Amino acid sequence: ESKKSGRNCSTLFIDKMATEAAELLKLERDISNAIFKDEFFFVLQPLISSVTMEVTSAEALIRWQRGDTIVAPNDFIPFLEESAMIIEVGDKMLTKVCEFLVQLKQRGLLTASFKIAVNISGKQLSEADFIDKVTTVLRKYQIAGHYLEFEITESVALDNLKDTINKINELKQIGISFSLDDFGTGYSSLSHLKDLPVDKLKIDQSFINDINVDKQDENLVKSILQLAVNLGIVTVAEGVETKEQVEWLKENGSMLLQGYYFSRPILPNEFIEKYLISKDEVTTLSQR
C-alpha cells in the first residue's frame, strides 16, 4: 500500500521535473531568440521630489514581449545573468534609452535636470570595455552624460570594490550619476557605503512597506535617511504605495519618492504624455 503510493509519488515527481526541465529549456531557447527578434523593451517609472512633488527623473525597467504576454525582469534576468546574454541585452537597453532621450531632445521636452536611470548588472560593469561602450553610445547619439544615471546593487559594487570605484569615478567624470539600488538588502551595507562614490541611495521597498506599521522598520529607515544626510547622499524611497508612507517620508526627509502611489511603470509614450507634456498629473495624484 505505502510502497505503491510511494512509487506513484516518485513517478509524479519525475514527471514534474521533466516538465520543468522542458519548460526551462524552452525558456532559454526563447530568450536567445528574443535578442534576435528584439523583443525587449523598457517602461518608465517616475521619481518624484518630496519637496516640490514634481517628477525629476525616471527609471527604465526592462520588459520582454513573449508572444502575447509581457514578462517581468525577475522571470528572465537571472537566466540572462547566468550566460553572457545580459551584456548584449544591457547594451541594447542603454541604446534604447539614448534613442528615447534623442526623441525628447528633438521634441524640445528634455530639460537639463531630467535623467533616466538604467539598471546595470554586475557582468556589464565588470566588462573591461564597459566605459568605452558607454562613451561610444553617448557620442553616437550626442547625448550628455548627465542625462543618465546607473543603478547598481550592493552585491555588484562589493564584488570587486576597487574596480567598481574606479569605473564609477571615471563615468562620473563624463556626468553620469550613480545610485545604489535595493539598499539594505545586501550585507555589510554601512561599512562600504563611505567608500562607494554613489550620488543616491535607494532604500529597498521591503523597508518602506512597513514604515507606518513596524517600529523597527521605521527606526531603520530613519537611520538610513540620517546616514545619507551625513554622507551627502540623496535618498530615494522605493515602493511607495500609500499616502501615509508619502507623508512619513516627507516628514523624515526622504528626498525622492518612487512607487505605485504615483505611477506604475508605463510605456515611454505614455510617460511623455503624462509627465512631460501635461505636467499636472503628479499634483493631481498627490492631492487624492
Ligand code: C2E
Ligand atoms: P529595481 O531596480 O529595484 O526596480 C524596482 C522594482 O519595483 C520594479 O520591478 C518596479 O516595477 C517595482 N515597483 C515600483 N514601485 C513599486 C511599488 O510601489 N510596489 C511594488 N510592489 N513594486 C514596485 P520590475 O520592473 O519587475 O523590476 C524588478 C528588478 O529587475 C529591478 O529591481 C531590477 O533589479 C531588475 N531590472 C529591471 N530592468 C533591468 C535592466 O534593464 N537591466 C538589469 N540588469 N536589471 C533590470
Ligand code: MG
Ligand atoms: Mg533599479
Ligand code: MG
Ligand atoms: Mg530597487
Ligand code: MG
Ligand atoms: Mg529591487
